[in-house]
Amino acid sequence: MVDGASRSARAIADARRIVLKIGSSLLVDGRTNTVDHARLEGLAARVAGWMDQGRQVLVVSSGAVALGARRLGPKARAGSLEAKQASAAVGQSLLMAAWAAAFEPHARITAQILLTRDDTETRRRWLNARATVGALLDMGVIPVVNENDTVATDEIRYGDNDRLAARVAQMIGADLLILLSDVDGLYTADPRSDPEAVHIPHVETLTPAIEAMATGPNAGAGMGTGGMATKLMAARIAADAGCATLIAAGRSLEAGESFADLRSTLIDPATTVRAAYKQWIGGSLAPRGTLVVDAGCARALAEGNSLLAVGLVSADGAFGKGDPVGIVDGDGMEIARGLVRYDAGELSKIIGVRSADLAAALGYEGGPVVVHADDLALRRP
Template identity: 60%
Template sequence: MSGLDRARRVVVKVGSALVAGAGGGSADAAWLAAFAADAARLRARGQQVLVVSSGSIALGRRRLGLGRRALTIPEKQAAAAAGQSGLMRAWEEAFEPHGLAVAQVLLTRDDTEVRRRWLNGRATLETLLDLGVIPVINENDTVVTEEIRYGDNDRLAARVAQMIGADVLVLLSDIDGLYTADPRREPDARHLARIERLTAEIEAMAGGANAGAGVGTGGMATKLAAARIAQSAGCATVITLGTRPAPLKAVEEGERSTVIEPATTPAAAYKAWIAGSLAPGGALIVDEGAAQALGRGKSLLAAGVRRVEGRFGKGDAVVIRDEAGREVGRGLSRYDAADAERVCGLKSDAIEAVLGYTAGPLIHVDDLALADRAKA
């Protein structure tokens, strides 16, 4: 079982070959309409769906008369600029019959690597999902350079899944999963339905197994690299044939695919990342009442903070200590150090009058990893 039918949040990556077809000149309206109906089925039963869509360069290059030749980076950026509006129009027209709005989200690698930008990006996606919108996400190819680009939308999709705590990442391919060798060259290659661990042996099977498409930059190796990111974030990955009119339904009905199991849950992976992977930029010293509230699963409110130590920015990791110096936990601050100092000790409804804005608690419970003492 893929777990797709039980997932709260699903990220689906759609490649250029599916969006634009082999010709790459115009969007494949029939396929997009069928996929939108498939995704709308998930939305109707209460699941949240995000689409990571390639295709802007493929759609833009014909509009600019660039033909099928290899493009320079400036030409790729120009093609992306010309094609992105057409890509979004195609997605809007596909989802409109189902009463679903879509929203364009363009990301660069810094948006998922720099904590402050990551926090802002996650907040935008969370808000769109809460409003019932389908985010359509693409790399911002109009400004990105080789040094700061993802390189392929499989990796971008995995980072998005990690950012928003998705349960399942679906990578639509031109093949129905991973085989022990390229089945187009070796007919006896065996299909792998489920993978628990991504070993070197498994990754060696990916060479060239998805290189048949005439457009796009992905391959099976990039899909396994994306699956590794997703796996560590507690997200299952499904690799399946995208040319089916309803690929998500096909997976649910047991059609052939490869499922790469998660190593943990999204929430546990996120908490572990905060607890062990981020160097704290400062500290918040809290009173005993706040420490006890955190232990009961509450957010850290400004009213319980006695003082602020260090210089940190919005979205940076901070350590939380009680007044005896014992660590209570670690979390991502929603305020920088200067603003945190101005509001510590204040009730939540007094913050906006002091700062001119409010970002909620100093640390939201979702962005908090408790120390063992606080959990006891």
């Protein structure tokens, strides 16, 4: 039998791409509403260590509103949405400066990414965000993500960074989501009010019975909007995307513990990252257009290659960049579905065009790939 700590250690050791979400209660001193630099430096050292081992790490960081409210003083205490957005605008620069300073001793570069719900739910914006974040990770940069509270309204907000972190993990194909806050995992009941509550170190499947154990926000923390309920919601999003979730308390790191040794709850993924993404493309998205390909292109797709402009015979539909399209052969049989990298107007200019002639046909350098193999799901006979 494998104990909880061993499972957590293995999950971290096996992960190649990690999303680390850190709550406000860990980053901001509740007494002074200033950055807890010592904790940030400790977290930065651990992240840098993971990166030295070849892992890619993205940080989802709360704290901007609390930091901005302190800097603004009484002006930010109105409690309105506008006051909160103003606090976020002021505090975000303070938060990013603190992260940059924490990673500087490790010669690591940070990058600010601000997202709203539309950025992970609108396909074109989702593709653009994924491409940018992927490029940063490949360059060895640490993206620091937060919700764009300055422009987000109730209609387009995530509402908490647990769910934002899960959507980001889904977007970038992460192997592991770590939710680090002031709670050390899931219990059978609220341990603050029930002394008989039992800690659960490992969850294979998120069932209704497991989800019923979740409680609301930790009011004693004094900041933040998430609780165990939102963490389990985030874990379900991650699990369905092939990503494991580790829920742990960050305060224990002050005692010198490693992430692998922390008391925590590990929630297994429901599938693999690749299978989840392919299933989403092939089974969850209604095509907004149809691409007809020649026989050579059809064979190339079956062998796992990308769809190139040269293999196109025709295109039908009013689709935009990032929209799902059906791909059919000369007999009209659908052989695949994928996310197209050109809109219908652009694609009409490059049907059957060889790679060397694409720039001239388009008027700019757009690349020969119409649907990348990573964004393509073959239809099984």
